Amino acid sequence: MTTALLVAALLMGFFGSPHCLGMCGGLVTAFGLSMKDSSPAKRRALVATYHIGRLGSYAFLGLIAGLIGTTVLEPLMTGNNLPRILLGLVLAFVGVTMLGAPFLNKLERFGMRFWQYLSPLRQKVFPLNTFPRALTAGLLWGFLPCGLVYGALLIAVVAHNPISGAALMFVFGLGTVPMLVATHETVGWLRDKIGRFRLRQLNGAVLVISGLAVVFTPIVMSSMHGGHSHGGSHTTMDHSSHSDMSQMNHDMNPEMDHSMHDMSDDTETMHHAH
Incomplete structure (x- = not known):
């Protein structure tokens, strides 16, 4: 897994976090209300704890x-270009979803069923006044249905190995942290800037372009290389023809010299006879 892929996951989490805030805002508010009797220092520590739990779930x-990806896809992707093509297509797909395509909505609805199934367990972590409860709440939070998370998981599937997949999802989660821990004023500022400059859409476009480049750039380069090889064959042919001509000249020269020598002898004989 390249550094570029990790950076893409980080930016995907950051620029997609306004969407995350829309889904997670109620949960963050509930967590905050449950910690109202704790001291400010303890609240900060509890907040850090449940975010550690959330990142742990993502990882x-x-x-x-x-x-x-390793067990199911790897046998199909050995000795061919399928890993590169699949990665490019997944990046482009995730980019299109960030541009607003509702491809993962059905998957979100399916995930909501599982989230509702966890409801009894979620109720037991309130109030979040201890670190074990905060950690458990964060671990459960990681399973909240979110199309952006599912998009990142698709990238993790083609990340070549489990450790890379875990690292990619952890970094993606880090990108969402600033929006989710910011104060109300800072949240408004971040959402305004990301929305005004269409940074989410810009990041989606970059992912689409990157994915298409991953798929098609080697194909284009291979075609160009094939053209150069054809030119090289033409040059080789010219060189071969030149060598053949040189050989013909070499073979003809002794015969011509011998004929000229015979003509000279005949002329000399006629001269003496005269």
């Missing part, structure tokens, strides 16, 4: 996604 999901 675990990335590990599973990478494991699926």
Whole structure:
């Protein structure tokens, strides 16, 4: 896995975080209300704890996604260009979803069923006044259905191995942290800037372009290389023809010299006879 892929995951999390805030805002508010009796220092520590739990869940999901990619897809992708093509297509697909295409909505609805199934367990972590509860709440939070998370998991599937998948999802989660821990005023400022400059859409476009480049650039380069090889064959042919002509000249010269020598002898004989 390249550094570029990690950077893409980080930016995907950051620029997509306004969407995450829309889905997670109620949960963040509920967590905050449950910690109202704690001191400011303890609240900050509890907030850090449940975000550590959330990133841990993302890393675990990335590990599973990478494991699926290794065990299911790897046998099909040995000795061919399928890994590169699949990665490019996934990047382009995720980019299109960031541009607003509702491709992952059905997957979100399916995930909501699982989230509702966890409801009894979620109720037991309130109030978040202890670190074990905060950590458990964060671990559960990682399973909140989110199309952006599912898009990142698709990238983790083609990340070549489970460790890379876990690292990619952890970095993606880091990108979402600033928006989710910011104060109300800072949240408004971040959402305004990201929305005004269409940074989410810009990041989606970059992912689409990057994915297409991953798929098609080697094909174009291979075609160009093939053209150069054809030119090289033409040059070789010219060189071969030149060598053949030189050989013909070499073979003809002794015969011509011998004929000229015979003509000289005949002339000399006629001269003496005269």
